[in-house]
Amino acid sequence: MAEQKRSFVNEDEITKGQRRKLNALCKSVGKKIGNKTFAEWLFKSSTEGKRTVDNNAEAIAKHSAHS
Secondary structure, eight states: OOOOOOOSSOGGGSOHHHHHHHHHHHHHHOHHHHHHHHHHHHHHHHHTTOOOOOHHHHHHHHHHHHO
């Protein structure tokens, strides 16, 4: 049997949207390059200090604060 390579990304620790992005990338360029590229993107995006904003949650919080 062929030896399977380990993935660069733990798929249990990424969001559903990130998993979709990973799968699309792997289909496009192949599993090996896709996993490596996604892992690099994930690392860079997590170290840039970006804050993910849920606009709906913020609107609800603002509305409930004014009530």
